[in-house]
Amino acid sequence: MKKTQTKAFANLVAAIILLVFEIWAYVQTLGFKIVKKAAVQPATFPQIMCIGMMVFTVILIIQSLLKLKNMKEDDPLAEPAASINIFKNKGVQAAAFVIVLCIAYAALFEVLGYVLVSAVVAAIIMILIGKRDAKQIALVSVLVPLAMWLVFYKLLTVNIPMGVLQPLRNLIDMI
Amino acid sequence: MNWGLLFESYGAVFFNPQVLLMTLIGATGGVLLGAIPGMTATMGVALLIPFSFGMDLIPSIGLLLGIYCGGMYGGSISAILIHAPGTPAAAATLLDGYPMCQKGQAGRALSIAMFSSFCGGVIGALIMTFLSPLVADVAMEFTSAEMLMLAVFGLSVIVAISGQSISKGLISAFFGMLLCTIGMDPTYSAKRYTFGVKPLYSGLAFIPVLIGLFAVAEIIAGVERIINGEEKQETSNEKIKEVLPDLKTIMQIWPQIISGGIIGTFIGAIPGAGGDIAVFVSYGFNKSFSKYPEKWGTGIPQGVASTESANNGCSGGAMIPLLSLGVPGDAVTAIILGAFIMKGIQPGPTMYFDKLDTVYCVFAALMLANLAMLIVGCAGVRFFAKIVSVEKKILYPIILVISLLGAFSINKNVFDVGVCVVFGIIGWLMNKYEFPLSPILLALILGPMCEQNFVRFMDLNGGNFMAITGHPIAIGFFVIAVGTVLFSIYNQQKINKREAAAKAAAKAAEGK
Numbered sequence: 001m002k003k004t005q006t007k008a009f010a011n012l013v014a015a016i017i018l019l020v021f022e023i024w025a026y027v028q029t030l031g032f033k034i035v036k037k038a039a040v041q042p043a044t045f046p047q048i049m050c051i052g053m054m055v056f057t058v059i060l061i062i063q064s065l066l067k068l069k070n071m072k073e074d075d076p077l078a079e080p081a082a083s084i085n086i087f088k089n090k091g092v093q094a095a096a097f098v099i100v101l102c103i104a105y106a107a108l109f110e111v112l113g114y115v116l117v118s119a120v121v122a123a124i125i126m127i128l129i130g131k132r133d134a135k136q137i138a139l140v141s142v143l144v145p146l147a148m149w150l151v152f153y154k155l156l157t158v159n160i161p162m163g164v165l166q167p168l169r170n171l172i173d174m175i
Numbered sequence: 176m177n178w179g180l181l182f183e184s185y186g187a188v189f190f191n192p193q194v195l196l197m198t199l200i201g202a203t204g205g206v207l208l209g210a211i212p213g214m215t216a217t218m219g220v221a222l223l224i225p226f227s228f229g230m231d232l233i234p235s236i237g238l239l240l241g242i243y244c245g246g247m248y249g250g251s252i253s254a255i256l257i258h259a260p261g262t263p264a265a266a267a268t269l270l271d272g273y274p275m276c277q278k279g280q281a282g283r284a285l286s287i288a289m290f291s292s293f294c295g296g297v298i299g300a301l302i303m304t305f306l307s308p309l310v311a312d313v314a315m316e317f318t319s320a321e322m323l324m325l326a327v328f329g330l331s332v333i334v335a336i337s338g339q340s341i342s343k344g345l346i347s348a349f350f351g352m353l354l355c356t357i358g359m360d361p362t363y364s365a366k367r368y369t370f371g372v373k374p375l376y377s378g379l380a381f382i383p384v385l386i387g388l389f390a391v392a393e394i395i396a397g398v399e400r401i402i403n404g405e406e407k408q409e410t411s412n413e414k415i416k417e418v419l420p421d422l423k424t425i426m427q428i429w430p431q432i433i434s435g436g437i438i439g440t441f442i443g444a445i446p447g448a449g450g451d452i453a454v455f456v457s458y459g460f461n462k463s464f465s466k467y468p469e470k471w472g473t474g475i476p477q478g479v480a481s482t483e484s485a486n487n488g489c490s491g492g493a494m495i496p497l498l499s500l501g502v503p504g505d506a507v508t509a510i511i512l513g514a515f516i517m518k519g520i521q522p523g524p525t526m527y528f529d530k531l532d533t534v535y536c537v538f539a540a541l542m543l544a545n546l547a548m549l550i551v552g553c554a555g556v557r558f559f560a561k562i563v564s565v566e567k568k569i570l571y572p573i574i575l576v577i578s579l580l581g582a583f584s585i586n587k588n589v590f591d592v593g594v595c596v597v598f599g600i601i602g603w604l605m606n607k608y609e610f611p612l613s614p615i616l617l618a619l620i621l622g623p624m625c626e627q628n629f630v631r632f633m634d635l636n637g638g639n640f641m642a643i644t645g646h647p648i649a650i651g652f653f654v655i656a657v658g659t660v661l662f663s664i665y666n667q668q669k670i671n672k673r674e675a676a677a678k679a680a681a682k683a684a685e686g687k
Binding site for chain 2: 007010011014018025028029032033035038039040042043045046049050052053056057059060063074076081082084089090091092093094095098099102103105106107109110114118121122123125126128129130131136140141144145148152156158159160161
C-alpha cells in the first residue's frame with residue numbers, strides 16, 4: 001500500500017490543516033479588546049488554548065513524519081485511512097448528501113416549520129438508505145415530527161416554528 | 176443527630192400517599208424528559224414547578240426531587256440507545272453504554288445504569304443525612320483558587336479518555352476549551368470570535384454542540400455505513416429476564432458504584448460543580464485504578480456504573496449546601512430553593528435548629544425519589560431496550576429530527592440548529608480521523624469554570640499566580656491532577672503494549 005493511503009499520512013494532513021486553523025485563531029486574538037490594568041486580558045485564555053493546540057499539533061506532525069519514515073507493516077498507523085473521497089466512495093457521497101440535507105433543514109426550519117421540513121428530510125433519508133415501503137415512509141416521516149411537535153408544544157409548552165402549517169397550530173389551540 | 180425524629184420523618188414521608196404519588200409522578204416525568212436529547216433535569220423541574228404551587232412543602236419537594244433523580248437516569252437512556260446523551264450529566268455514560276448496546280446488550284446496560292443511578296442516589300442521600308454540615312463546611316472553603324484547581328483536576332481526566340493517541344486527545348481538549356471562549360468575555364465583555372454574528376455573543380450553547388458531535392455525527396456515519404454495506408442491524412435477541420442486574424454483575428460493579436456515588440456527592444456539594452463534571456471525574460478515576468483499563472470504552476458494565484452512580488450521587492451532594500447554608504449547589508437546587516422560599520422556609524444554618532423535622536423530611540424525600548426512579552426504570556427497561564431493534568433505516572431519520580428539535584428547544588433559537596449541524600459535520604470528520612470527541616465535551620463543561628476562576632484569581636492576586644501556594648485544598652487538587660495525568664499516561668502505554676502484543680499473537684496464530 002502507498003504511504004499516502006495510510007493512517008499516519010492522514011494524521012499528517014489533518015495536523016497541517018489544524019495548524020493553519022490554530023495560527024488563524026491565534027491571529028484573531030490579536031484584535032481582541034485590550035483592558036487597561038487587567039491582570040488577565042480577554043485574549044489571554046484563547047491564546048493559551050491556541051498555543052496548547054499548536055504544541056500538540058506539532059507533536060502529532062513529528063510523530064506522523066517519524067512513523068512514515070520507519071513504518072512497519074504491522075503498525076496500526078500503517079492501516080488504510082478512512083476515505084473522504086466524494087467521487088470514489090458511495091458512502092461518502094451519501095454522507096455528503098445528508099450533510100447538505102441537514103444544512104437545508106437548518107435554513108428552512110423557520111420558513112417551512114418543524115413538522116414539514118422534518119417530514120421531508122426524514123422521508124428523503126429513508127429513501128436514500130434503501131427504505132422502499134411507501135406506507136411506512138409516509139407514516140413515520142409525518143407522524144413522528146407531528147407527535148414530537150405536539151409533545152413539545154402542548155406538554156412542555158415550547159413554541160416550535162410551524163411555518164406554512166401555522167393553521168394547524170391554530171386548530172390545535174381551538175381544540 | 177436526633178434519631179427518633181429522623182425515623183419519624185422517614186415514616187411521615189414514606190407512608191404519606193400524596194408524597195408517594197407526587198414523587199412517582201415526578202420520577203416518571205423526569206425519566207421521560209431526561210430521555211429526550213436536549214431536555215435536561217433543570218428544564219424538567221422548571222417546567223413542572225407550577226404544578227407544585229398548590230401543594231404542601233414535602234409533596235412538592237418530592238415531586239421536584241423525583242424529576243431531578245428521574246432526569247439524571249433518563250439522560251442515560253438515549254446515551255446508551257442512540258449515542259445522544261439526554262442530559263449533560265449522561266455525557267460520559269455513552270462511552271461504554273453505547274458500545275454495550277452495539278454488542279446487543281442494551282437491556283443490560285440500561286439495567287446497570289438504573290441500578291447504579293439508584294445506588295449512587297442512595298449513597299448521596301445517606302451522606303447528605305449524616306455528613307451534610309461537615310461536607311458543606313469543606314465545600315464553602317472553595318474560593319476561585321480551589322475552583323480553578325478543581326477544573327484542572329477535572330481536565331486531567333482527558334488523558335484517561337483520550338484513547339490510543341494522547342496528542343489527539345489533548346488537541347481535541349484544547350479545541351473544546353477554545354470553543355468556550357467564543358462570545359463575550361465573561362469579565363470585560365470583550366467580543367471574541369463573534370465575527371459580528373449576534374447569536375454568537377452569548378457563546379455556543381452546550382447542548383446543541385453535544386447533540387451535534389454525538390447524535391448527528393453518528394447519523395451521518397450510519398448512513399455512510401449503510402450505503403457501504405457495513406451497517407449491522409441489531410435485532411435485540413437479548414432476552415431480558417430480570418430488569419435488575421444479576422448478582423454476578425453487581426459483584427463486578429460495586430466498587431465503581433460506591434466510588435462514583437462518593438465522588439458524585441462531594442462534587443455535587445461544591446456550588447457551581449455538578450453531575451456533568453462528576454461523571455468524567457468518576458470515569459477517569461475508576462479507569463485509572465482498573466486492572467484492565469484497555470477494556471474501558473469498549474462496552475463494559477463498570478464504565479456505565481461509574482458514571483451513573485456519580486451523576487445521581489450529585490443529587491444528594493447538591494442538596495447539602497442548599498439545606499445547611501442556603502446556597503444551591505446547581506441549577507435544579509436553585510429552583511428547589513425557590514420552592515422552599517415560596518412556602519415561607521429559608522434554608523440555611525438555622526434550619527437545622529428551627530426546622531429539623533423539615534430537613535429530615537427532605538432527606539427522606541430524596542431517598543424516596545431514588546426509589547421511585549428505580550420503580551419507573553424497572554417498569555421501562557424492557558420497553559426502552561426494544562428501541563434498538565427498530566430498523567436502522569427508520570431509526571436514523573427519527574433520531575435526526577428529534578435531535579435537531581432538542582437542539583432548538585434549549586434556547587428556542589434556529590441558530591442552535593445550525594450549530595448542531597456544523598458540529599455534526601465536525602464530529603463525523605473527527606471520528607473518521609480518530610480524534611476522540613469526549614475530551615471536547617469535558618473541555619466544554621470545564622472551560623468556562625476554568626477561565627472565570629483563573630481570571631478572578633489573577634485579578635484578586637494582582638497577577639501573581641504563585642499566590643495559589645497559599646491554598647492547601649487547591650494544591651491538593653493540583654497534586655491529584657498531576658498524579659492522574661502521569662498514571663493515565665502510564666496506563667495508556669500499558670494498554671498500547673498489550674494491544675500490540677495481542678495483535679502480534681493473533682498474526683502469529685494466523686501464520687501457523
